[in-house]
Amino acid sequence: MMVTVAGGGIAGSYLANLLSGDHDVHVLERQRPDGFRAVCAWGTSYHEMRRLLEVVDVEFDDYVLHVGKKMIIDLGQDTVDVPLMGLCTFDKRKLILDLHRRIKVFYGVEVKRSEDLRGDLVIDATGFHRVLLPRLARDYYIPTLEYLVKYREPPIDDFYVKPIKPLSGYFWYFPLGNGLAHVGAGDFYKRHMQVLDEFVSRHGGEVLSRIGRPVRITPPHMTKPFNDGSVFGVGESIGAVYPVLGEGIIPGMQSAEIFYRLLSSSRLHDYERELMDFFRPYYLAFQFIRKKIRREYRTIPDAKLLLDVFIHMKRNEQRYGMKIRLRDWLKVVRTYG
Ligand SMILES: Cc1cc2nc3c(=O)[nH]c(=O)nc-3n(C[C@H](O)[C@H](O)[C@H](O)COP(=O)(O)OP(=O)(O)OC[C@H]3O[C@@H](n4cnc5c(N)ncnc54)[C@H](O)[C@@H]3O)c2cc1C
Numbered sequence: 133m134m135v136t137v138a139g140g141g142i143a144g145s146y147l148a149n150l151l152s153g154d155h156d157v158h159v160l161e162r163q164r165p166d167g168f169r170a171v172c173a174w175g176t177s178y179h180e181m182r183r184l185l186e187v188v189d190v191e192f193d194d195y196v197l198h199v200g201k202k203m204i205i206d207l208g209q210d211t212v213d214v215p216l217m218g219l220c221t222f223d224k225r226k227l228i229l230d231l232h233r234r235i236k237v238f239y240g241v242e243v244k245r246s247e248d249l250r251g252d253l254v255i256d257a258t259g260f261h262r263v264l265l266p267r268l269a270r271d272y273y274i275p276t277l278e279y280l281v282k283y284r285e286p287p288i289d290d291f292y293v294k295p296i297k298p299l300s301g302y303f304w305y306f307p308l309g310n311g312l313a314h315v316g317a318g319d320f321y322k323r324h325m326q327v328l329d330e331f332v333s334r335h336g337g338e339v340l341s342r343i344g345r346p347v348r349i350t351p352p353h354m355t356k357p358f359n360d361g362s363v364f365g366v367g368e369s370i371g372a373v374y375p376v377l378g379e380g381i382i383p384g385m386q387s388a389e390i391f392y393r394l395l396s397s398s399r400l401h402d403y404e405r406e407l408m409d410f411f412r413p414y415y416l417a418f419q420f421i422r423k424k425i426r427r428e429y430r431t432i433p434d435a436k437l438l439l440d441v442f443i444h445m446k447r448n449e450q451r452y453g454m455k456i457r458l459r460d461w462l463k464v465v466r467t468y469g
Contacts, residue, residue: 136251143367143384144257177453178218203291219453278316
C-alpha cells in the first residue's frame with residue numbers, strides 16, 4: 133500500500149519505520165532537519181522504550197542522557213522521594229532524526245486542514261494540531277512553557293517536580309547530563325510561567341532556548357473519530373497522552389504499534405475497539421485529573437477513582453519507570469486537596 137504520514141514527530145516516525153518494510157511509506161513534516169525541535173522534556177521510561185525500539189532495530193541505549201535514581205516531589209512544606217525504576221531522559225531530537233534517515237521524509241511541507249493527500253492510507257500524526265481528523269467538540273489541554281538551561285553547577289542532580297494547586301499542572305526539572313536540564317511548567321490555569329520564572333531567577337543558569345505548546349490531555353475515549361475515510365490518527369492527535377503526567381511519547385508509540393499490528397493482520401476495522409480497551413485507564417486518569425482541576429474531587433465519593441489510577445500505575449511500575457506507593461499518592465492528593 134501507499135501510506136502517507138502527516139507529521140514526523142515520535143508517533144509518525146515510529147509508525148513509518150514499522151510500516152516501511154511492507155509498504156511504500158512517506159512522511160510529510162513541516163519542520164526542516166536543521167532546527168528541528170522535538171518540543172518535550174524528553175523524559176521517558178527505559179524498559180518500555182527499549183522494547184518498542186527493538187522492534188525497529190534501534191538501540192535505545194544510544195540515546196539515553198540521564199537515568200534517574202529518585203524523583204523528588206516538592207509539596208511545599210514536605211517532600212516525597214519516589215524511587216525510580218527506569219525513568220530517564222533521552223535525546224528525542226536525535227532519535228526522531230535517526231528514525232527519519234531510514235524512511236522517506238519530505239521536509240518543510242505543511243499539510244493543510246482537510247487536505248486530500250495521496251495514499252491508500254493517510255495517517256494523522258500531527259500531534260496537538262490534529263490537522264486531518266475532524267476537530268474535537270471538547271478538547272482539554274495544558275499550556276506549557278519550557279526552557280533548556282545550562283548550569284555550571286546544577287541545582288538538583290535528579291528528577292524534580294512540584295505540583296501546582298489543585299493538581300492542575302506541575303513544574304519539572306529533568307536533567308539531560310553535562311549540566312543541561314529541561315526546566316518547564318504547565319498549568320491548566322496558566323500560572324506556569326510565573327512558577328517557571330521564579331525557579332529560574334532563584335537558581336540562575338543560562339537559558340539556551342524557550343519553547344511552549346499545549347499538551348492534549350483529552351483521552352482517546354473523547355477524541356473519536358480515530359479515522360475518517362482513509363485517514364487514521366496515531367499519537368497525541370487521538371489523545372494518546374497519560375493525563376496525570378502529560379506523558380505522550382510511549383503512549384503515542386503504543387498507538388502506532390496497535391495500528392501496525394491491526395493493519396498487518398487485516399483487522400484495521402478493530403482499531404477503535406482496541407484503542408478504547410488499551411487506553412481505558414487513561415480515561416479514568418483523565419476523570420480524576422478533571423475533578424482535581426475543577427476542584428470537584430471529594431475524598432470519599434471519589435476514592436475509587438484515585439484507587440483506579442493507583443492500581444493501574446502500580447501494575448505498570450516498570451512501564452512508568454517509578455515505584456508507585458499508596459502512601460506517596462495519598463500524601464500528594466491530600467496536600468493538593
Ligand atoms: C513542554 C512539553 C514537555 C513534554 N514532556 C514530555 C516528557 O517528558 N515525556 C513524554 O512522554 N511526553 C512529554 N510531552 C508530551 C509529548 O511530547 C507528546 O505527547 C508527544 O511528543 C506526541 O507525539 P506525536 O508524534 O503524536 O506529536 P508531536 O510530537 O507533536 O509531533 C507532531 C509532528 O507533526 C509535525 N506537524 C504538525 N503539524 C503539521 C502539519 N500541518 N504538516 C506537517 N507536519 C506537521 C510537527 O512539526 C511534529 O514534528 C511533553 C509535551 C510538552 C509540550
